[in-house]
Amino acid sequence: MRRKTVVLLKGYPRLSETFIAQELRGLERAGLDLVLVSMRRPTDKKHHPVHGEIKAPVVYLPEYLHEEPLRVAKGFLLGLFRPGFWGAFGRFASDLTRDLTRNRFRRFGQALVLAAEWPKGAEWLHAHFIHTPASVAAYASKVLGIGWTCSAHAKDIWTSPDWELQQKLACAQWVVTCTHSGFEHLQSLANEPEHVHLSYHGLDLDRFGPFDGERGDAEGSDPAKPVMIVSVGRAVGKKGYDILLEALALLPKDIAWRFEHIGGGEKLPELKALAEKLGISKRIDWKGAMAQEEVLKHYRSADLFALACRVTDDGDRDGLPNVLVEASSQRLPCISTTISGIPELITDGENGLLVPPKDAKALAGALERAIRDPGLRKRLGNAAEHRVRAHFDHHASIDQLVDLFEREWR
Numbered sequence: 001m002r003r004k005t006v007v008l009l010k011g012y013p014r015l016s017e018t019f020i021a022q023e024l025r026g027l028e029r030a031g032l033d034l035v036l037v038s039m040r041r042p043t044d045k046k047h048h049p050v051h052g053e054i055k056a057p058v059v060y061l062p063e064y065l066h067e068e069p070l071r072v073a074k075g076f077l078l079g080l081f082r083p084g085f086w087g088a089f090g091r092f093a094s095d096l097t098r099d100l101t102r103n104r105f106r107r108f109g110q111a112l113v114l115a116a117e118w119p120k121g122a123e124w125l126h127a128h129f130i131h132t133p134a135s136v137a138a139y140a141s142k143v144l145g146i147g148w149t150c151s152a153h154a155k156d157i158w159t160s161p162d163w164e165l166q167q168k169l170a171c172a173q174w175v176v177t178c179t180h181s182g183f184e185h186l187q188s189l190a191n192e193p194e195h196v197h198l199s200y201h202g203l204d205l206d207r208f209g210p211f212d213g214e215r216g217d218a219e220g221s222d223p224a225k226p227v228m229i230v231s232v233g234r235a236v237g238k239k240g241y242d243i244l245l246e247a248l249a250l251l252p253k254d255i256a257w258r259f260e261h262i263g264g265g266e267k268l269p270e271l272k273a274l275a276e277k278l279g280i281s282k283r284i285d286w287k288g289a290m291a292q293e294e295v296l297k298h299y300r301s302a303d304l305f306a307l308a309c310r311v312t313d314d315g316d317r318d319g320l321p322n323v324l325v326e327a328s329s330q331r332l333p334c335i336s337t338t339i340s341g342i343p344e345l346i347t348d349g350e351n352g353l354l355v356p357p358k359d360a361k362a363l364a365g366a367l368e369r370a371i372r373d374p375g376l377r378k379r380l381g382n383a384a385e386h387r388v389r390a391h392f393d394h395h396a397s398i399d400q401l402v403d404l405f406e407r408e409w410r
Helices: 015-029 049-053 069-080 085-098 102-116 132-144 162-171 180-189 241-250 268-278 292-301 322-329 360-372 374-391 394-409
Strands: 005-009 034-038 058-060 124-128 148-152 175-177 196-198 227-232 257-262 284-288 304-306 334-337 353-355
Touching (some): 049 292, 069 085, 069 102, 085 102, 085 162, 132 162, 162 180, 175 180, 227 292, 241 268, 268 284, 292 322, 334 360, 360 374
Parallel strands (some): 124 148, 175 196, 227 257, 227 304
16 A cells, blocks of 8 residues: 655755655656655756655745744644644754754754645655755654655755764665765664664666766867866855866866866855856856756766765765766766765776865876776776666666555555
8 A cells, every 4th residue: 555655855855866856756657646845945946857746745845933823833832732842842942952943943944834734645754855945854754743855965864963964764664865974973872773774765767767878088189179078066164076176177277178167156256256266267168057858968068077075064065966977978987986876886997087075286287187098087987977877777776666665555
């Protein structure tokens, strides 16, 4: 029996979270009846095609409680008459002693609204991200007296305190995560480690079919035929774009190259200013956010993909960036760093090049090596595509998730 399931999201739809949209569409195709509940309204002006294919209705909670006081008041009053209210309130009060913030009040208020407006016939709750969405899910599940599960990813794991992760791992029926490093960390905190599962997102290979064209043979010697380097990602600290720009500036002056960045992000003005300071701004095109089909065209026209992921001072980091899987599926050789789950996709010198994080000199060396050697790029790109198509088909992760849900519903 497949129960109607509410999926709680931090924001929906989001261009930067194609892996979630892909999963939602896969679960629908597998026969799950979903209702999407988002804690934030969308800010992206564009959507990926997959968003239009998802049939589930979307409900938005109050992003800030003061903006919709009537919904919040109704949630509180209706919650008082539910048997689980005081258990949820006790947990909230306990959490508040460790995290006395407005954010904590907001999550409890959102949970009460979710419980009051619970979709008719829904019997299960699944949260994407183990930080704030899981907080709302944990409170709401107590109020409603239903089970809940969670998908944990990257920032949500590494920027959450251990006490909170332990608490959520103890009350969720199970948690899945998408990298081995995250899996090991969560297992180390869980009272029942067997309830933590590793599940790679994989890629919808129907959308990212084989690239049948020919890659260019430019090796950086002809200014009229520069090697094209592309990167896709938000301009935020963990993506390491400042390091990548510094590496590009370190390349020998006789090498002809161009760089395209695809994505939005708060640090774009800083990065553009840094490119000017480094004297490389005329070689860079800032493309802004793009839908998936546009991104695919850039994967196919580029010679190299680069992403200088790192761990920020607050512990934030990527897990396994989906863009590396996407680029690899198109025979586009990738250069990245050794953090988190990236080495689970890329083996240095076999299907890509990896360097230590925050090392602009090492990154420049890898870029120069790949730029000057089109034969190396071809070998790495072919091996990258083979690995993705052999081991990162998203149907395997969908089957795993469906099996985990059905175990709970039997």
